[in-house]
Amino acid sequence: EIVLTQSPATLSLSPGERATLSCRASQSVSSYLAWYQQKPGQAPRLLIYDASNRATGIPARFSGSGSGTDFTLTISSLEPEDFAVYYCQQRSNWPGITFGQGTRLEIK
């Protein structure tokens, strides 16, 4: 099983600041890495797929990068609605689909 490790577990920032979230895979997942956002009481929302492609309707302040084992989700300037939990997910070795444990982005 490919294990995805997200860091930090919690990130405390203020609106307007830049957020950098990390996801590291235990083995290469090529570019088959996605990012999801989940707010309390809501289902997850797809943000980024294949490491760097924004999903439909996702604002340009969200960007993804990386390949192989190291990936980053960047939010260039935090809006109040961006404070949530973020998960990475790999789909490189069907059916061994796995998610990271999540990073909680909280208001400082």
Next chain:
Amino acid sequence: EVQLVESGGGLVQPGRSLRLSCAASGFTFDDYAMHWVRQAPGKGLEWVSGISWNSGSIGYADSVKGRFTISRDNAKNSLYLQMNSLRAEDTALYYCAKDVLPLVAAALFDYWGQGTLVTVSS
């Protein structure tokens, strides 16, 4: 508008069975693979199972293999999850999720339902 509505959750004793359903609308159901993803209370996401558009390809997480069975009825725009031999660790909110492609191995989830809660307890 894409809608996925899960049902069938509830309180069940360990070792018993439960069948979840997901009613889909707002898209051509038989053009896409579908999945179940669960989330234990206060925990992260865990992929459970997926099925291709024509049921020709199916996969399960190791944690449920041999106990859970995924199926779909394209005529009814519905997805199902038959859960047998339930354990306390199966307690979770179960989401139905639509794939972006017909192939189940794509495993990229662009729409999610609101989930149905399964509680396994004596």
